[in-house]
Amino acid sequence: MLSGAVVAVSVYLVLPTLAIIPISFSDTDFIIFPPQGFSLRWYETFFTQPAWRNAAITSFIVATLAAVLATVLGTLAALGLARLGQRLARGLGALFILPLIVPTIITAVAFYGTFSRLGMVGNVPGLVLAHTILALPFVVINVSAVMQKVDWRIVDAARSLGATPLQAFWKVTLPAIRPGVLAGAVFAFLTSFDEIVIALFISGARAVTLPVQMWSGIRFEISPVVAAASCLLLLMSCFMLTLYWLLRKDPVQ
Template sequence: MSKGLGNGILSGAAGLLCLFLIMPTLIVAPISFTQTDFITFPPRGFSGRWYEAFFERPEWYGSLITSTIVAVTTTVLATLLGSMIALGLVRLSRRANRLVSFFFLLPMIVPTIITAAALYSPFAKLGLVATVPGLVLAHTILALPFVVINVSAVAQSMDWRMVNAARSLGATPLVAFLRVTLPVLAPGIAAGAIFAFLTSFDEVVVALFVSGSGATTLPVQMWSGIRFEISPIVAAASCLLLLVSCLLLALFWFLKRK
């Protein structure tokens, strides 16, 4: 078997596997346009009334606003903290870098359900359960590793002699950071911010523990809708989540090419 034929078979098998994995997601799209009052496939008729209902019903539209506020705030906090952590890790020895990096990557390694159960008790004592600040803090912990990984990857390949050259030419530490370090790290910071937003916007397990009537995110509202309602409005919400995720991943791909 030639090398080209082998690569073609491997690529075809990978494509079929990807198609198999995304098929359930693609089926959600036509379901969201059904005319019936219940989820059915194939859909019966064509109507956009479930998207109208999504934005007209306060529990659904309100959960979207809450998710957006939490995700944006989480992105800002995780990006700032993760970037500073990544810059600090670069200056450590290799052994210390591995040890400290492992500590900050724990939220990615530990199962989410364990993290959620561990956060609930201290959050309840501090009065953070069912509050937006509690959700932001919990999601920041989950999103931090993605920022650290992306920024660290860029920082480790950066030529730090450029910073030393800027300092030797009279630049202050702040000017050297803003005009030399920050532009080089910008792609990693942007990629980390995108993944932090997606982590918070799509997260449901920790939100089920921490959120409540005072702070219900869109994934939690969808979970409740599936359990008690089984309405096509859940499919419409799923399509909106999918659209946001695809747009942000396309932005990440564009930034990666740049």
């Protein structure tokens, strides 16, 4: 009985994701199951229609910039947090996870109100800033987790052997926390690439991201091109996760 329940719940978890794959190869203008015919026309539409292509490009730019910013700021923050006293570190730690706890609808409305006065609605900088803030917690959490496992006497050793603080950082600290930094960067990229609620409010008509384009695709024209876009997003998630698993291995080992 237990095994039956476990299988049923597992199917419930993965089935809707898998159902998209056959639909994306269908030959009909509407969604029907089982899909009729086989064609790549919806993938062709995705790559040739300017609306879809531009949305994908915008998302890549925004996610890359947000991931870089969040990774740099988050890694520095994690390094700083570890040097603070217990109480201050705890308080700031709570601040850093706050963007994860506050419902995105509230963050979205708050950003919309403030960003519109700063001229950051409907353009890439606004999206990058918003997504950097949303991704920051993941970097801080991942780097902090790895830092707890490092024996920091290696940094003292490097310093006592004559390394400058900067050398010690590049040659000792950074390689030691590398898995956490990479995990944080992957999380940050995917957080931005997948983010919909904030983008719905602040992307405007000029900086449409892929999720926003999919949103209108799902709401207003249920065409299989959304399925093709979904499959490509699935592929990208798999690719990013594989990349992370490959990169996180310590080069020394």
